[in-house]
Amino acid sequence: MEDTETFSLGNCVPRDGGTLPDAKIVFKTYGALDADRDNAILFPTHYGGTHVNNEWLIGPGKALDTNRWFVIVPNMLGNGVSSSPSNVGPPHGGASFPHVTVYDNVALQHRLLTERFAITHLPLVIGFSMGAQQSFQWAVSYPDMVERCIPICGSARTAPHNLVFLEGVTGALRSDPAWNKGLYTEQPTAGMRLMGRVWAGWGASQTFYREHLYRQLGFTSLEEYIVREWEDGFTQGDANDLLAMAWTWQHADVGATPGLDGDFERALGRITARTIVMPCVTDLYFPPEDSAIEVKHIAGAELRTIPSTWGHQAGGGADPAAAAFIEAAIRESLAR
Amino acid sequence: MEDTETFSLGNCVPRDGGTLPDAKIVFKTYGALDADRDNAILFPTHYGGTHVNNEWLIGPGKALDTNRWFVIVPNMLGNGVSSSPSNVGPPHGGASFPHVTVYDNVALQHRLLTERFAITHLPLVIGFSMGAQQSFQWAVSYPDMVERCIPICGSARTAPHNLVFLEGVTGALRSDPAWNKGLYTEQPTAGMRLMGRVWAGWGASQTFYREHLYRQLGFTSLEEYIVREWEDGFTQGDANDLLAMAWTWQHADVGATPGLDGDFERALGRITARTIVMPCVTDLYFPPEDSAIEVKHIAGAELRTIPSTWGHQAGGGADPAAAAFIEAAIRESLAR
Numbered sequence: 001m002e003d004t005e006t007f008s009l010g011n012c013v014p015r016d017g018g019t020l021p022d023a024k025i026v027f028k029t030y031g032a033l034d035a036d037r038d039n040a041i042l043f044p045t046h047y048g049g050t051h052v053n054n055e056w057l058i059g060p061g062k063a064l065d066t067n068r069w070f071v072i073v074p075n076m077l078g079n080g081v082s083s084s085p086s087n088v089g090p091p092h093g094g095a096s097f098p099h100v101t102v103y104d105n106v107a108l109q110h111r112l113l114t115e116r117f118a119i120t121h122l123p124l125v126i127g128f129s130m131g132a133q134q135s136f137q138w139a140v141s142y143p144d145m146v147e148r149c150i151p152i153c154g155s156a157r158t159a160p161h162n163l164v165f166l167e168g169v170t171g172a173l174r175s176d177p178a179w180n181k182g183l184y185t186e187q188p189t190a191g192m193r194l195m196g197r198v199w200a201g202w203g204a205s206q207t208f209y210r211e212h213l214y215r216q217l218g219f220t221s222l223e224e225y226i227v228r229e230w231e232d233g234f235t236q237g238d239a240n241d242l243l244a245m246a247w248t249w250q251h252a253d254v255g256a257t258p259g260l261d262g263d264f265e266r267a268l269g270r271i272t273a274r275t276i277v278m279p280c281v282t283d284l285y286f287p288p289e290d291s292a293i294e295v296k297h298i299a300g301a302e303l304r305t306i307p308s309t310w311g312h313q314a315g316g317g318a319d320p321a322a323a324a325f326i327e328a329a330i331r332e333s334l335a336r
Numbered sequence: 337m338e339d340t341e342t343f344s345l346g347n348c349v350p351r352d353g354g355t356l357p358d359a360k361i362v363f364k365t366y367g368a369l370d371a372d373r374d375n376a377i378l379f380p381t382h383y384g385g386t387h388v389n390n391e392w393l394i395g396p397g398k399a400l401d402t403n404r405w406f407v408i409v410p411n412m413l414g415n416g417v418s419s420s421p422s423n424v425g426p427p428h429g430g431a432s433f434p435h436v437t438v439y440d441n442v443a444l445q446h447r448l449l450t451e452r453f454a455i456t457h458l459p460l461v462i463g464f465s466m467g468a469q470q471s472f473q474w475a476v477s478y479p480d481m482v483e484r485c486i487p488i489c490g491s492a493r494t495a496p497h498n499l500v501f502l503e504g505v506t507g508a509l510r511s512d513p514a515w516n517k518g519l520y521t522e523q524p525t526a527g528m529r530l531m532g533r534v535w536a537g538w539g540a541s542q543t544f545y546r547e548h549l550y551r552q553l554g555f556t557s558l559e560e561y562i563v564r565e566w567e568d569g570f571t572q573g574d575a576n577d578l579l580a581m582a583w584t585w586q587h588a589d590v591g592a593t594p595g596l597d598g599d600f601e602r603a604l605g606r607i608t609a610r611t612i613v614m615p616c617v618t619d620l621y622f623p624p625e626d627s628a629i630e631v632k633h634i635a636g637a638e639l640r641t642i643p644s645t646w647g648h649q650a651g652g653g654a655d656p657a658a659a660a661f662i663e664a665a666i667r668e669s670l671a672r
Contacts, residue, residue: 160558161537161545167562168504168534175511175530194511198504198534201497206623209497222496226503284620287542 004028004051004081007112015107015258016251018098021088025112026081027051027074030058031066033117040070040119042138044109046129046316047245048237050081054131056317063327069123069334074109076130078244085182085240095182097244102130102252106137110145124334125273126150128315129286130245133158133252136294139271140254148333149273152326153280153306153315155290157253157264162285165202170246172198173239182240189235195242196230203230205282205311213310217318268297274336275301276329280314280322304329340364340387340417343448351443351594352587354434357424361448362417363387363410366394367402369453376406376453377460380445380470382652383581384573386417390467392653399663405459405670410445412466414580421518421576431518433580438466438588442473446481460670461609462486464651465622466581469494469588472630475607476590484669485609488662489616489642489651491626493589493600498621501538506582508534509575518576525571531578532566539566541618541647549646553654604633610672611637612665616650616658640665 009023028051033040041064043054051073058064064071075081077100085097092098113119125146127135132154139149140156155162176191178184208214214225234242255264277295279288288305295303308314308322317323345359364387369376377400379390387409394400400407411417413436421433428434449455461482463471468490475485476492491498512527514520544550550561570578591600613631615624624641631639642658644650650658 159542159546160548161540161542164545164558164562165537168508168537171530171533172504172508172511175508175527177513191511194507197507201501201504202537204497206495206497206621207625209500210495210626212496222500226500285542289543290546 007116009108009111012104012108014098014100014104016099016101019092020077020083020098020100021092023083023108025074025077025083025108027072027112030064030071030073031069033070033119037117037119038121038123039068040072040113040117040122041124041126042109042113042122043071043073043125044105044127044131044134045073045076045079046127046131047249048079048233048242050075050079053316056323057327057330063330064126072113074112076134076245076248077105077108078241078248080237080241084238085244086238094240097240099251100244100248101256102133102137102248103141103257105134105248106141109134109138110142120145122146124148124150126152126330127154128152129154129312130249130252133249136254137257139273139275140257140267143270143272146273149271149275150278150330150333151275152278153283153286153312155252155286156268156294157255158250159290163250165285166246166250169195169198169202170243173242179239182243184239187235188239192234192239192242193231196232196234197226199234200226200230202284203312205284205309207282207309208311211309265297268294269299271298271301274333276304276333277301278304278306278315278326278329280306280308280310280312282309282314283312285312343452345444345447348440348444350434350436350440352435352437355428356413356419356434356436357428359413359419359444361410361413361419361444363408363448366400366407366409367405369406369455373453373455374457374459375404376408376449376455376458377462378445378449378458378474379407379409380441380463380467381409381412381415382463382465382467383585384415384569384578385652386411386415389652392659393663393666399666400462408449410448412470412581412584413441413444414577414584416573416577420574421580422574430576433576435587436580436584437592438469438473438584439477439593441470441584442477445470445474446478456481458482460484460486462488462666463490464488465490465648466585466588469585472590473593475609475611476593476603479606479608482609485607485611486614486666486669487611488614489619489622489648491588491622492604492630493591494586495626499586501621502582502586505531505534505538506579509578515575518579520575523571524575528570528573528575528578529567532568532570533562535570536562536566538620539647539649541620541645543618543645544647547645601633604630605635607634607637610669612640612669613637614640614642614651614662614665616642616644616646616648618645619648619650621648
């Protein structure tokens with residue numbers, strides 16, 4: 001993709017086994033790294049997104065102000081830009097792509113920062129949704145490196161209900177006979193569209209629909225919103241990519257960091273970053289209750305709930321009021 | 337089915353057209369009708385349920401005490417017991433079953449009560465989920481007849497988000513090639529199982545899963561719960577029945593009562609029944625916000641929210657504490 005750089009990591013072995021051959025993280029940077037390499041902000045991507053989807057917060061004068069900060073956006077493994085089922089050849093691509101965890105993403109991003117940029121200090125790690133999951137993992141894996149952490153509409157581990165929600169949407173994709181257990185020759189678009197239709201109920205809130213807020217996005221009817229925003233959206237990618245990222249999501253758990261014996265609370269206890277956990281009050285799959293539990297186990301962490309009726313998507317900038325709320329939190333955090 | 341009676345209505349024309357030939361409501365009664373026919377309680381069924389699923393509230397000494405009350409449970413059209421795609425022959429059965437509304441169900445139930453029993457006064461109409469939708473419609477269609485109304489985990493019209501949720505679960509069923517636009521020769525069980533898997537995330541709450549409350553139902557793992565409770569559950573019925581009832585649900589709206597010009601608030605304004613609207617605080621598709629809006633437009637109505645973490649299913653008696661809460665409300669209402 002345009003203006004991106006590629007960091008090659010060679011053959012990698014994910015935490016849970018398998019082979020990621022000639023692994024690549026495709027990333028984009030914004031702003032300039034200071035001479036002392038002390039002004040970097042890391043902003044990982046979310047499910048189905050690329051670095052482009054993060055750019056609403058990045059730029060001169062924006063919350064992640066590139067006049068001061070050097071923002072690095074690494075594309076998540078599986079998103080079709082970094083190493084993914086869709087761009088890795090046989091025998092490790094497509095349906096044979098290895099299971100990659102949030103932990104793996106963060107470990108490889110750490111290599112990017114240290115080996116490519118010699119960065120050893122991150123004033124901020126921030127992310128939305130699965131980007132928030134990577135942010136939590138960063139603060140657990142490298143507590144001495146992460147000064148601030150702002151996970152937005154995401155969790156340090158995937159809650160059981162969130163896992164069930166993902167069973168539904170991935171089951172929808174897999175229901176298409178054209179999927180053929182991942183050995184398709186053409187994209188299983190009927191399954192991808194159904195995935196979008198099922199997701200439509202989850203990605204926005206009951207109030208968003210009751211108040212017809214999709215009209216603010218330019219859609220004239222509920223059905224048009226479902227088709228154009230959700231069904232069409234899920235046909236933009238690759239089916240195996242979508243399933244690979246969903247596997248990563250379903251298995252997210254900072255407690256599974258090697259050496260922690262699966263101890264979730266102990267993992268959160270390792271975080272020293274000044275953390276602002278930002279769920280959205282109407283998020284149906286990352287509900288604020290999970291964030292409240294996490295905050296209890298992170299020293300000094302603040303729970304700052306986004307008061308939006310837009311549901312999960314509020315964390316991605318779709319709701320202008322929520323976007324302003326998020327931007328204010330970032331500015332405040334970076335000013336301290 | 338055992339101990340049920342059948343009321344035959346002849347050929348009927350649903351509000352939205354089509355033909356329901358030789359229409360039948362299969363119902364069951366509990367207790368005895370007084371000589372003055374003044375002690376009847378109507379308790380319509382919910383989606384995927386039959387009269388059997390209502391029996392937890394009915395019996396000697398129970399909230400609907402059959403020592404005093406005569407309880408009539410009419411099976412909803414489409415549920416496989418009353419007239420349904422699965423039991424109506426060509427040319428109006430199966431995929432050709434007409435579109436039946438909540439309004440139609442109530443109109444035919446009214447014939448059952450007046451023609452079969454000469455009942456003109458109902459001390460109480462009560463129902464759960466789609467049964468609640470029928471209860472609201474009863475109070476709107478026949479305000480002079482309904483003295484009390486207790487809709488549990490349901491709404492007077494299907495909210496847009498609820499409609500989107502149903503798009504997802506019905507899309508899951510239809511995704512099975514064996515469904516064949518309803519012209520199947522064997523049940524499309526893969527689609528019905530997927531419908532159950534998608535529904536699993538909606539039918540219980542985030543907290544229900546976080547706290548592993550399915551263990552209280554005897555399941556030992558999350559996956560076992562999804563498979564046995566939800567996937568298996570949706571294979572018990574008939575695919576066209578499930579889709580017919582979903583159509584009924586998606587089009588529920590007391591405002592669409594003939595003569596009201598689609599005016600939802602005016603419809604609610606017709607209700608004279610002493611009404612207790614009982615949403616569950618964690619219901620994901622009949623959220624309490626919708627109930628609060630309805631209560632504002634019903635004279636003297638009370639909003640009594642069930643404080644359960646079990647989500648929608650709390651209204652069906654699955655959670656013992658919620659069941660006790662509901663029973664108390666019924667007893668209190670009937671004592672006034």
